[in-house]
Amino acid sequence: MTAAEPIVIVGASLAGATAAKTLREEGWSGGIVLIGSETELPYERPPLSKDVLLAKKGPESAQLHDQQWYDENSVELRLGTTVTAIDSAAHTITLDDGSTQSYGKLLIATGSRVRKLDVPGGDLAGIHYLRTAAQSQALTDAYAATPRVVVVGAGWIGLEAASAAKERGCEVTVVEPQSTALASVMGEQVGELYAEFHREHGVELRFGTTVEGFEGTDKVTGVRISGGEVLPADLVVVGVGVQPNTELAAEAGIEVATREAGSGIVTGPDLRTSAEDVYAAGDVARWDHPFFGRPVRVEHWQNAKDSGAAAAKAMLGEDVAHDAIPYFFTDQFDLGMEYVGDIPHGTSYQVVLRGDPKSGAYMAFWLSDDHHVLAGMHVNLWDDGIGGVRDLIKSGKQVDPTRLADPSIALADV
Structure with missing residues (x-):
């Protein structure tokens, strides 16, 4: 590939913007076109459910770079623009205005979108989802009136939204169909530690409970749950997961995994897809992980950074094997946690606690049946770190x- 052929990045996301930065750092002097459907400069998502919701910072604090950086590094930004088609044979993409753009190499970093709750009343005002900067600001503004908040989903986003709402003086109830918080990702033992932590901070938790619909005429006034009870609500936050934006790739004939197989655009360790000169990074990529020896797809912040950088290097012809161990962190009330590892769905494991959770500082490990460490986390043990x-x-x-x-x-001596 010559420098005359631009590298085009579809998705002005953390992965996409990191790839653009890495391309320049690695010496690429050719064109870089970074295309994103949102109108904001590329940003990181973690602050949106943490400091922004707490009204400590504005969404602009999450931006990766200011406009000057893109200008000085000759990265052409096309914001508020959606790519509607990829022609991998012709090495072109089509934009929503009907124009086309050629590429030498293409990176798909289209990320994920929230899963919507399809129940009666789901389109009422006052029902919020949390994914974008605009959604974060809208929820932050709504919290200021200290409404009665019902959070649907006790996953990471749900718990962070509940924590922020409670800290800002709201009355908060969390509704979750599973038996405890984070059950599908942490297991019941560790998930219950988080549940008890939220109870201690005044959050009401309704486990084993599903949402049947939302009440209200023009604005949500209640959440109807299984059994027919209606929980009063001035505001609802729905956090029931995300799904990768793979449609663009699938329509172009690029291999995409089924939902049963983990979803995502299928790539090798170098993040190259089934189409020539097309790569994928971030939430949307399901890559063959060299260390684990199996495909993985990771929706967290660190992977967006790591895979964006790895894909950039691979597009420049470097020998790349994206082997970073997945990492995640959360902040809730006075709890800070870091987690590394990956536990395949359906894997049996043993949980080992290190330290007393009642002290507010401890570690947890997930061990395979033959006592290999699959994953581990620390809570408020910053000197030990991860x-x-x-x-x-x-x-x-x-x-x-x-x-x-x-x-x-x-x-080190265990």
Whole structure:
């Protein structure tokens, strides 16, 4: 590929903008076109459910770079623009205004969108979803009136939204069909630790409960749950997961995994798709992970950064194998947590706690049946950090659960 052929990035996301930055850092002097459907400059999403919801910062604080950076680095931004088709044979894309753009290499970084709750009353005013900067600002403004808030979903977004609402003086109830918080991602034992933490902060939790519909005429006034009870609500936050934006790739004939197989655009370790000169990064990519030896798709912030950088290097012809261990963090009330690892769906595991959760500072590990560390997290143990957990995972060694649970034994010596 010559510098005369631009690299086009579809998705002005964290992954997309990181790829653009990496291309320049790696010496690419040719054209870079970064296209995004939103009108805001590329931004990071974690602050939107944390400091922005707490009204500590505005959405602009989440921006990766200001306009000057894009100008100085000759990155052509086309915001408020949607790509409607990819012609991989012709190496062109079609935009929503009918124009086309040619490319030498193409990166698909279209991210994910929220799953909508399809129940009666779902289009009433006062029902919020949290994904974009605009949605975060709207919810932040709504919290200012200290409304009665019902959060649908006790996953990460739901719990962070509940935490922020409670800290800002709202009355908060969380409705979740599973048996406890975070059950599908953390398991019941650790999930219940989060549930109890929220109870201690005054959040009402309704587990084993589904939403049958929303009440109200012009604006939501209540949430009708299983059994017929209606929970009063001035505001509803729905956090029931996201789905990757794979349609553009699928319509272009690029291989996309089924939902049963984990969804996402199928790529190799170098993030190259089934189409020549087309790559994928961020939430939308389902790549063959060199360390785990299986395909994974990760929806978190760190992977957007890591995969965006890896894809940029791969597009420049570098020998790339995206092998970063998935990482996630959350802030809720006075709890800060970091997590690394990946537990395949349906895998059996043993949970080992290190330290006393009642103290507010502890660690948790998920071990395979043969005592390998699949994942681990720390809560409010910033001096220890997450590096030791990552090292245990990457070492692949079997560990003694009893020694792992003993805080007096260094992780390196377990």
